[in-house]
Amino acid sequence: MRREFIVRPIDGNFSLKEHIYDVLRDGIMAMDIYADDARLKLDERQLSDQLQISRTPIREALARLEQEGLVRVVPRKGVFILRKSVDEILEMITVWAALESMAARLVVERADDAEIASLRKLLASFGQDEAKTHLDEYSEANIRFHRRILELSGCGLLLSTADSLFLHMRAIRARTMTEDDRVQRSIVDHNHIIEAIEARDADLAERLVREHTVKLHDHVKRTWVEPDMTETDETPKEIAL
Amino acid sequence: MRREFIVRPIDGNFSLKEHIYDVLRDGIMAMDIYADDARLKLDERQLSDQLQISRTPIREALARLEQEGLVRVVPRKGVFILRKSVDEILEMITVWAALESMAARLVVERADDAEIASLRKLLASFGQDEAKTHLDEYSEANIRFHRRILELSGCGLLLSTADSLFLHMRAIRARTMTEDDRVQRSIVDHNHIIEAIEARDADLAERLVREHTVKLHDHVKRTWVEPDMTETDETPKEIAL
DNA sequence: CTGTGGCGTCTGGTATACCAAATACCAGAA
DNA sequence: TTCTGGTATTTGGTATACCAGACGCCACAG
Numbered sequence: 174m175r176r177e178f179i180v181r182p183i184d185g186n187f188s189l190k191e192h193i194y195d196v197l198r199d200g201i202m203a204m205d206i207y208a209d210d211a212r213l214k215l216d217e218r219q220l221s222d223q224l225q226i227s228r229t230p231i232r233e234a235l236a237r238l239e240q241e242g243l244v245r246v247v248p249r250k251g252v253f254i255l256r257k258s259v260d261e262i263l264e265m266i267t268v269w270a271a272l273e274s275m276a277a278r279l280v281v282e283r284a285d286d287a288e289i290a291s292l293r294k295l296l297a298s299f300g301q302d303e304a305k306t307h308l309d310e311y312s313e314a315n316i317r318f319h320r321r322i323l324e325l326s327g328c329g330l331l332l333s334t335a336d337s338l339f340l341h342m343r344a345i346r347a348r349t350m351t352e353d354d355r356v357q358r359s360i361v362d363h364n365h366i367i368e369a370i371e372a373r374d375a376d377l378a379e380r381l382v383r384e385h386t387v388k389l390h391d392h393v394k395r396t397w398v399e400p401d402m403t404e405t406d407e408t409p410k411e412i413a414l
Numbered sequence: 415m416r417r418e419f420i421v422r423p424i425d426g427n428f429s430l431k432e433h434i435y436d437v438l439r440d441g442i443m444a445m446d447i448y449a450d451d452a453r454l455k456l457d458e459r460q461l462s463d464q465l466q467i468s469r470t471p472i473r474e475a476l477a478r479l480e481q482e483g484l485v486r487v488v489p490r491k492g493v494f495i496l497r498k499s500v501d502e503i504l505e506m507i508t509v510w511a512a513l514e515s516m517a518a519r520l521v522v523e524r525a526d527d528a529e530i531a532s533l534r535k536l537l538a539s540f541g542q543d544e545a546k547t548h549l550d551e552y553s554e555a556n557i558r559f560h561r562r563i564l565e566l567s568g569c570g571l572l573l574s575t576a577d578s579l580f581l582h583m584r585a586i587r588a589r590t591m592t593e594d595d596r597v598q599r600s601i602v603d604h605n606h607i608i609e610a611i612e613a614r615d616a617d618l619a620e621r622l623v624r625e626h627t628v629k630l631h632d633h634v635k636r637t638w639v640e641p642d643m644t645e646t647d648e649t650p651k652e653i654a655l
Numbered sequence: 656c657t658g659t660g661g662c663g664t665c666t667g668g669t670a671t672a673c674c675a676a677a678t679a680c681c682a683g684a685a
Numbered sequence: 686t687t688c689t690g691g692t693a694t695t696t697g698g699t700a701t702a703c704c705a706g707a708c709g710c711c712a713c714a715g
Contacts, residue, residue, distance in 0.1 A: 188489065188668070217697070227670040232697085236474055240481055248429065248697055249676045264571035271516030271572065275508065275624075330505035331512065334575065383516075429698070458667070468700040473667085489667055490706050 189226055194234040196224070201243055202340070206254050207348050207400045215244065215252040241337060259397045262345055263390055265338045270386035272335045273319060276326035277366065277382040281375040284325045292321055293367050296360075311356055312346060318363060322382070350396035362388070430467055435475040437465070442484055443581070447495050448589050448641045456485065456493040482578060500638045503586055504631055506579045511627035513576045514560060517567035518607065518623040522616040525566045533562055534608050537601075552597055553587060559604060563623070591637035603629070 197220075205211060217235070221228045235252055238244045246252045257265075280289070295318055316339060323332040362385040369378040438461075446452060458476070462469045476493055479485045487493045498506075521530070536559055557580060564573040603626040610619040 190668080216695090218695090221670095228697095229669055229671090233474070233477055233668095236477060237481060240478060246697075249678090249695085251696065261571070264569050267516065267520070267569050268513070268571050268575055271512045272509070274516070275512030279508070328505050328508050330502070330509050334509055431698080457665090459665090462700095469667095470699055470701090474698095487667075490665085490708095492666065 188230070190230040190233040190237075193224065193226070193230050194237055197234055197238060198243065198340075201238070201254055202343065205347060206256055206344060209400060211254075213254045213256070215254065217252065242341065256400065257341055257345070259394070259399070262341070262397070263394055265341055266386060266390045266393065269335060269338050269342075270383050270390070272331050272338075273322055273386060274379045274383040276323045276328065276331050276335075277370065277378040278375045279326035279328060279331075280322060281370055281373050281378050283327050284370075288325050289367075289370055292318070292325065292370070295321055296363050296367060315359065316342075322366075345393065345397075348397060348400070349393050350398070352392070352396070355392065358388075359385075429471070431471040431474040431478075434465065434467070434471050435478055438475055438479060439484065439581075442479070442495055443584065446588060447497055447585060450641060452495075454495045454497070456495065458493065482581065484581070497641065498582055498586070500635070500640070503582070503638070504635055506582055507627060507631045507634065510576060510579050510583075511624050511631070513572055513579075514563055514627060515620045515624040517564045517569065517572050517576075518611065518619040519616045520567035520569060520572075521563060522611055522614050522619050524568050525611075529566050530608075530611055533559070533566065533611070536562055537604050537608060556600065557583075563607075586634065586638075589638060589641070590634050591639070593633070593637070596633065599629075600626075 197215075206213065215235070217228050217231055220231050224231070235244060235246060239246050243255060244252055245255050280292075295314075320332070320335070320339070323335050326332070362381065366378060366381045366385065369381055438456075447454065456476070458469045458472055461472050465472070476485060476487060480487050484496060485493055486496050521533075536555075561573070561576070561580070564576050567573070603622065607619060607622045607626065610622050
């Protein structure tokens, strides 16, 4: 037993606005905002009633969500959950491609062999057979793979910038048609990317990552279906809290 | 005279928080936050007195500034203007390189000849002779050139993401030693970039942009001088309002 | 001289009240 | 019925009051 009396400092960041922000963000991400009958309007007072706190921290959380592009607050109209247009999504993918291709280059330059090996292990954990059957699980593994590249780049800003994009990307999966062999081809791409990194070929790794993301870009562009806009925002489907 | 009575809709976005945000941001950007005697602490109540408005819109503006990384608000301590560390600046340059090199590629693919010509004109407006004498003016022209590439990419998100980086980049100029021939070499680089774009060589344009930005990265890394941290934040140098 | 504890003050966090614009609704006139 | 105008309601924006933690100061005990 140690002689000193040691306590770890408590986390003083338990502010309401922080908590509310998480709650609202998770709530928005959990609902299918592209569903035709989705309720896209939020109400500050209603939320303050449900959460039993005042409007102030809610407004701060909403302001933050607005800056991240998840909601739009219109004076004297209301707060609305934003649907991304195809064009916006395509732009996000473009920026993502820029970030991750640069990350791949940095990985080649800075990551050690053990880290690169971890990348391969991440991919190997999901074989081709399972991939076809569990699309959702593959999607998560897919994101983890790409995120890992950004992590290994050693550039935190590269990662955090991309993270703010990933936030918006999860919701689009339901809106893009799935093509039979896309998962297969995706896994092949990933293998090629790892091989280029293992070979320490920065130019090739960068190119492969970029081209891989461009494929997603074109795929979304090709198969995106616009949500039905006939219904507005008055249907009683609540955001899950 | 037209028969109808027509008025243009007034801009209803004149909210205080928006205005305060601009004021505070400009104020922060205008001061040399790396000066040894810079006052880095802000006070909500003091600001509300000076600006003759309540704390609420000020808090919203500060919250937004915090998310953009310009200030840090510490509960029960105060609001502090953030100094960027070298590492953070280097990461910003890295992300910038990623964004602009992708932009250069898109310019080659999507911009028409007239737009590319406008890019060259932008550069030509600043000859080499003047460049050496007016460093500040060149820096602005320099930023305009790079920003124009992002504009011509046609990807708004690429531009806006980079803009949030440029915000932080202006302040570092005073902290990096100037080297005699850096401006000269920079202009040469820019010429090469334009030539590659004019030749519609996407790979080359991307590489040149990236390498150009990497030069800045290395230059900052080499010549950055840490500010004197002996003084804290109690010296009476006010943020300009 | 030392350090301990009380206490006033400063500061951001939260709650609450009020405002003005947008909107919905309804009654009365044509 | 249809149009008009007033009015109640909704909603985000702003102002203000109060809270509790952090901090500095100082008297007082050891």
